Amino acid sequence: MEIKQTALAGTLESSDIQIMLSKGTDGITIDLESDVEKQFGDQIRKVITDTLAEFDIDNVKVKAVDKGALDCVIKARTIAVAQRALQTQNQPAWEAF
Amino acid sequence: MKNNVNRELPDDVMNALDYQPYQTTNIGNPDIQRVAPSVHVQTGDDKLVDSIEDVVKATVKDGMTISFHHHFRNGDFVFNKVMRVIIDAGIKNLTLAPSSLTGVMNDMVIEAIKAGTVTNITSSGMRGSLGDFVSHGNLKNPVIFRSHGDRARAIEHGDIKIDVAFLGVPNADKLGNANGMDGKAVFGSLGYALMDAQYANKVVLLTDNLMPYPNTPASIKQTQVDYVVQVDQVGDPDKIGSGATRFTKDPKELKIASTVNDVIVNSPYFKDGFSFQTGSGGAALAVTRYLRQAMIDNKIKASFALGGITKPTTDLLNEGLIDRVMDVQDFDKGAADSMHTNPKQQEIDASWYADPDNKGAMVDQLDVVILSALEIDTKFNVNVMTGSDGVIRGAVGGHQDAATAKLTIISAPLVRGRIATVVPDVTTVVTPGDSIDVLVTEYGIAINPKRKDLQESLGHLAGVPVYTIDELQKMAAAKVGTPKPLEFTDRTVALVEYRDGSVIDAIHEVKD
Numbered sequence: 194m195e196i197k198q199t200a201l202a203g204t205l206e207s208s209d210i211q212i213m214l215s216k217g218t219d220g221i222t223i224d225l226e227s228d229v230e231k232q233f234g235d236q237i238r239k240v241i242t243d244t245l246a247e248f249d250i251d252n253v254k255v256k257a258v259d260k261g262a263l264d265c266v267i268k269a270r271t272i273a274v275a276q277r278a279l280q281t282q283n284q285p286a287w288e289a290f
Numbered sequence: 291m292k293n294n295v296n297r298e299l300p301d302d303v304m305n306a307l308d309y310q311p312y313q314t315t316n317i318g319n320p321d322i323q324r325v326a327p328s329v330h331v332q333t334g335d336d337k338l339v340d341s342i343e344d345v346v347k348a349t350v351k352d353g354m355t356i357s358f359h360h361h362f363r364n365g366d367f368v369f370n371k372v373m374r375v376i377i378d379a380g381i382k383n384l385t386l387a388p389s390s391l392t393g394v395m396n397d398m399v400i401e402a403i404k405a406g407t408v409t410n411i412t413s414s415g416m417r418g419s420l421g422d423f424v425s426h427g428n429l430k431n432p433v434i435f436r437s438h439g440d441r442a443r444a445i446e447h448g449d450i451k452i453d454v455a456f457l458g459v460p461n462a463d464k465l466g467n468a469n470g471m472d473g474k475a476v477f478g479s480l481g482y483a484l485m486d487a488q489y490a491n492k493v494v495l496l497t498d499n500l501m502p503y504p505n506t507p508a509s510i511k512q513t514q515v516d517y518v519v520q521v522d523q524v525g526d527p528d529k530i531g532s533g534a535t536r537f538t539k540d541p542k543e544l545k546i547a548s549t550v551n552d553v554i555v556n557s558p559y560f561k562d563g564f565s566f567q568t569g570s571g572g573a574a575l576a577v578t579r580y581l582r583q584a585m586i587d588n589k590i591k592a593s594f595a596l597g598g599i600t601k602p603t604t605d606l607l608n609e610g611l612i613d614r615v616m617d618v619q620d621f622d623k624g625a626a627d628s629m630h631t632n633p634k635q636q637e638i639d640a641s642w643y644a645d646p647d648n649k650g651a652m653v654d655q656l657d658v659v660i661l662s663a664l665e666i667d668t669k670f671n672v673n674v675m676t677g678s679d680g681v682i683r684g685a686v687g688g689h690q691d692a693a694t695a696k697l698t699i700i701s702a703p704l705v706r707g708r709i710a711t712v713v714p715d716v717t718t719v720v721t722p723g724d725s726i727d728v729l730v731t732e733y734g735i736a737i738n739p740k741r742k743d744l745q746e747s748l749g750h751l752a753g754v755p756v757y758t759i760d761e762l763q764k765m766a767a768a769k770v771g772t773p774k775p776l777e778f779t780d781r782t783v784a785l786v787e788y789r790d791g792s793v794i795d796a797i798h799e800v801k802d
Contacts, residue, residue, distance in 0.1 A: 208707050229708050231679050232773030261707025264771060 415685020
């Protein structure tokens with residue numbers, strides 16, 4: 194599935210992650226900035242990819258600026274940004290939680 | 291070869307530099323021989339010069355060891371002024387042996403390495419761009435990191451033989467009598483610089499404040515000084531220390547601080563005449579505040595406070611809750627000013643403070659110390675040197691030295707952001723777990739199993755959950771996940787000495 198509009202979720206505060214989704218045609222591409230890239234880069238990408246898969250999004254450009262967020266925060270921000278991008282934020286996808 | 295904290299040390303480097311692996315925290319009672327500097331005899335009438343160039347020309351030659359102190363911290367002008375002249379003079383292959391390197395020196399050190407001016411470094415620590423530069427293998431010879439006490443030991447042994455010491459001071463007379471208390475850029479205690487003044491072959495003072503002769507009180511004496519150079523400014527007073535010390539409002543730090551206080555107050559050492567050392571971090575300052583109240587409530591006074599001094603500590607001195615402050619450096623202006631006005635605040639040199647090869651150092655008499663950690667592992671080994679990415683970004687400072695106290699408390703949050711503080715193995719061992727007694731986190735404490743006595747006195751305090759350190763490590767991992775292991779090359783970029791001069795760990799080049 195492709196997204197309907199560019200969307201943003203999260204902040205640049207410590208322990209948060211800011212994620213932006215925009216239309217893409219080349220599968221899920223993730224541009225990640227993180228101070229813990231060396232230790233947790235793969236894990237952050239995995240959480241974002243897995244969460245997007247729950248929304249059946251398979252073509253999207255992801256820009257993520259991580260400030261040391263835990264997995265639960267990354268998942269929450271990804272759900273929020275996915276629903277905004279799909280314009281379904283008024284019908285929360287409870288099964289994704 | 292492996293040492294006694296299970297660290298693999300590079301045989302080639304160890305053999306080339308004739309190093310022994312770390313074995314024990316026990317110093318024993320060896321007989322040692324101290325060295326003495328050479329003296330170029332003069333009556334002292336011609337010491338005053340106004341050109342750094344002339345002094346460098348007269349004193350510094352290829353291959354020498356030169357030193358500086360770091361009491362001006364990030365307000366230092368002296369280091370960059372002198373190094374500029376030395377680089378421009380085309381001098382090569384120097385060993386740089388400052389008491390430590392602060393951020394304001396980084397660019398100049400990197401330039402000096404690139405120019406071949408500096409080929410060896412020994413320091414308490416390094417941070418920022420210089421730590422990054424060294425961690426990426428840009429200095430051919432490994433940096434030697436030493437604690438403040440170990441540097442004093444190494445100078446007294448002749449392991450560090452300083453040819454020329456360039457020491458900035460906020461006042462001096464024409465023969466070199468100087469202290470750290472009067473003038474514009476004041477920093478209080480000259481503790482670390484006093485080693486250089488006593489043991490360097492040539493001592494050059496730089497000052498922006500020439501006083502009538504004789505200048506007293508003299509911490510550095512005219513008998514030690516070869517040259518006095520007048521410069522326009524030795525430092526920026528606003529950047530020497532933090533200004534007014536503010537107490538933290540961070541609930542996590544306050545929770546840690548109040549727990550540290552509970553640990554101290556319920557330990558066998560909290561009695562009239564006890565002694566303590568705290569650092570300068572937010573939690574450490576808050577501990578001082580809690581401790582003050584506990585001392586008043588229990589009618590207990592301390593015989594001395596030690597180490598790097600802050601205003602909250604000198605406030606306790608002025609209140610009469612501490613009898614003496616033994617002061618090797620001052621972290622803020624309040625502490626520096628207090629040294630001037632209160633004769634009970636005694637300036638001590640680095641040897642008196644912490645040198646293990648001694649007839650008794652202050653740290654040997656210390657009851658309680660509160661120290662920080664970037665990482666602490668399940669063997670209680672502490673890292674204060676390399677960051678979570680493996681890059682050098684810290685300093686040994688007095689960590690190893692003060693950790694010999696009877697009750698050594700590490701105060702640290704369980705995790706910082708996504709980085710666990712309590713880990714299976716620290717990246718770099720700086721202070722061995724044998725020295726550490728209690729870890730305090732915001733979730734609870736862990737007591738070193740070797741301290742059965744403390745298990746008894748601290749094991750059942752109200753509101754202070756006790757965990758094993760393995761449990762705390764697992765708790766941290768459950769929050770942040772398991773990081774991918776850091777990658778290093780085989781190249782050794784630094785060695786960390788233990789305070790007795792053995793090697794406790796090696797730091798390798800990071801792989802990017």
